[in-house]
Amino acid sequence: xxxxxxxxxxxxxxxxxxxxxxxxxxxxxxxxxxxxxxxxxxxxxxxxxxxxxxxxxxxxxxxxxxxxxxxxxxxxxxxxxxxxxxxxxxxxxxxxxxxxxxxxxxxxxxxxxxxxxxxxxxxxxxxxxxxxxxxxxxxxxxxxxxxxxxxxxxxxxxxxxxxxxxxxxxxxxxxxxxxxxxxxxxxxxxxxxxxxxxxxxxxxxxxxxxxxxxxxxx
Numbered sequence: 001x002x003x004x005x006x007x008x009x010x011x012x013x014x015x016x017x018x019x020x021x022x023x024x025x026x027x028x029x030x031x032x033x034x035x036x037x038x039x040x041x042x043x044x045x046x047x048x049x050x051x052x053x054x055x056x057x058x059x060x061x062x063x064x065x066x067x068x069x070x071x072x073x074x075x076x077x078x079x080x081x082x083x084x085x086x087x088x089x090x091x092x093x094x095x096x097x098x099x100x101x102x103x104x105x106x107x108x109x110x111x112x113x114x115x116x117x118x119x120x121x122x123x124x125x126x127x128x129x130x131x132x133x134x135x136x137x138x139x140x141x142x143x144x145x146x147x148x149x150x151x152x153x154x155x156x157x158x159x160x161x162x163x164x165x166x167x168x169x170x171x172x173x174x175x176x177x178x179x180x181x182x183x184x185x186x187x188x189x190x191x192x193x194x195x196x197x198x199x200x201x202x203x204x205x206x207x208x209x210x211x212x213x214x215x216x217x218x
Contacts (some may be wrong), residue, residue: 001028003028003029003030003034004028004052004053004118004119004216005030005032005050005051005052005053006023006029006030006031006032006051006052006053006054006055006118007031007032007033007034007035007044007051007053007054007218008020008031008033008035008036008039008054009026009035009040009041009054009056009057009060009065009068010012010035010036010055010057010084010108011037011057011059011060011061012057015035015107016034016036018111018194019084019114020034021056022111022112022114022115023110023115025120026115026119028119029115029118029119030194032051034064035061036060036061037060037061037062037063038063038065038067038068039062039063039066041060041065041068042055042067042071042185045068045071045072045076046071046077046187047074050076050078050079051076052070052078052079052122053079053080053082053118053121053122054068054072054080054081054082055082055084055114055118056068056069056072056081056082056083056084056101057083057084057085058083058085058087058092059085059087059116060088061066065083065085065100065185065202066096067157067160067184067185067188069081069083069099069100069101070097070099070188070191071102071185071187071188072193073099073100074169074187074188074190075178079190080102080113080122081100081101081102081103082089082101082102082103082104082105082117082118082121082127083096083103083104083105084105084106084107084109084114085104085105085107086106086107086117088129088131088132089104093132095159095160096152098159099180102121102126102127103117103120103121103125103126103128104126104127104128104132105127105128105129106131106132107127108129109129114195119133120172121152125131125162141150148183157199158196158199158217161182161192161193162195162196162199163217164181164182164210164214165178165189165192165196166195166217168181168182169193169196169205169208169209170209170212175189175190175193185205186195196208200212200215
């Protein structure tokens with residue numbers, strides 16, 4: 001079988017070296033590239049080197065790893081993303097999942113354990129650190145996180161960034177202008193627009209604005 005193609009986005013040089021070494025020595029895994037900044041990661045993703053598992057840190061020196069996750073989801077539909085970070089709060093967890101991550105590990109994980117979780121993610125699993133899993137479950141029990149909408153519900157759940165894009169669309173900004181205002185790429189904005197259209201079940205800006213106003217999203 002062909003090896004699982006892996007990429008790592010991490011600015012902690014020691015942690016990156018340890019994980020890269022573990023991946024490099026693991027049977028059935030192949031390290032394609034590494035990046036230490038958001039810009040390097042986005043460039044590598046756009047370069048066209050297909051990967052199957054992307055390991056991403058959220059706290060990068062030039063921006064958030066969330067943008068890397070969104071770009072990976074937009075450019076490589078078959079790429080599985082797993083977060084590896086020191087951020088264990090609910091907001092970062094939910095934002096990462098919303099952006100397209102399928103796994104979430106804290107940096108207390110050993111490199112060898114991360115290798116096992118890479119295999120699990122590629123096989124269809126959703127690895128998550130026990131502490132994070134317990135925290136999210138407790139929030140569900142307390143009712144702080146609303147359950148998924150039942151089929152047929154009229155409610156449309158837009159992410160914070162999707163709402164920002166929708167507001168800017170309503171004000172007449174172009175895709176390029178929105179990209180500059182939000183300091184993201186043109187492709188990332190297009191991804192948000194496609195998601196908004198899909199959630200609202202519309203095909204144009206005018207329809208999106210009308211439907212959003214009807215649903216009370218604006």
